[in-house]
Amino acid sequence: MQASKHDAWVGLFVLLGGAAxxxxxxxxxxxxxLNFDETYTVSAKFDNIGGLKARAAVKSAGxxxxxxxxxxxxxxxxxxxxxxxxNQGVQFPKDSSAKILTAGLLGEQYIGLEPGADEKNLxxxxxxxxxxxxxxxxxLIGQFLxxxxxxxxxxxxxxx
Numbered sequence: 382m383q384a385s386k387h388d389a390w391v392g393l394f395v396l397l398g399g400a401a402x403x404x405x406x407x408x409x410x411x412x413x414x415l416n417f418d419e420t421y422t423v424s425a426k427f428d429n430i431g432g433l434k435a436r437a438a439v440k441s442a443g444x445x446x447x448x449x450x451x452x453x454x455x456x457x458x459x460x461x462x463x464x465x466x467x468n469q470g471v472q473f474p475k476d477s478s479a480k481i482l483t484a485g486l487l488g489e490q491y492i493g494l495e496p497g498a499d500e501k502n503l504x505x506x507x508x509x510x511x512x513x514x515x516x517x518x519x520x521l522i523g524q525f526l527x528x529x530x531x532x533x534x535x536x537x538x539x540x541x
Contacts (some may be wrong), residue, residue: 390519416419422450423506425479426460431490433481438491440482441466446471465492467503474499478511490515500538 430452439447447467451476455462476497483490494509505508 387416402539406486419448420466421469421503422464422466422507423503423509424462424464425492425509425510425512426455426458426462427479427481427514428460429514429517430461430463431481431517433492433515435465435492436471437489439467439494440491441471441494441496446494448484463492466537473497475501475503475507476511477503477531479509480513483516487518 408488433449433452435447435449435451438445439449447465450464450466452464455464456458463479473494474497476499478495478497480493480495481490483491
């Protein structure tokens with residue numbers, strides 16, 4: 382009788398530990414957010430979203446003000462349509478701009494919102510018109526190498 386009582390407590394402790402590890406793994410992977418605040422939905426279209434993923438942060442002035450809800454390809458404009466859920470208490474002017482930024486040199490990507498100067502605020506269902514796509518490191522390296530090759534090709538042949 383005594384051994385089964387200890388076994389039950391050990392089993393309960395192992396289950397609680399497993400649940401805690403699962404919770405931490407989901408939080409660390411940005412797959413779980415326990416946010417019960419009211420939100421409203423806005424969208425934006427980008428030419429290139431880079432490595433932006435659903436559940437990525439939406440920040441303004443370094444503060445998380447929402448999350449990316451979904452990313453879909455718009456086959457009419459050939460752009461990526463990003464739907465964001467912003468916290469209800471945060472209001473932005475209609476002429477605000479959205480940029481895809483990277484945390485650190487090779488960190489995760491997020492959306493940065495910069496407020497505009499319009500008197501009217503964004504409401505649920507609005508689209509942010511002014512957007513700046515992600516900077517793709519491979520494109521920058523390719524441009525740099527192409528420019529260097531062009532410079533060496535034009536000056537290498539001229540000898541006086």
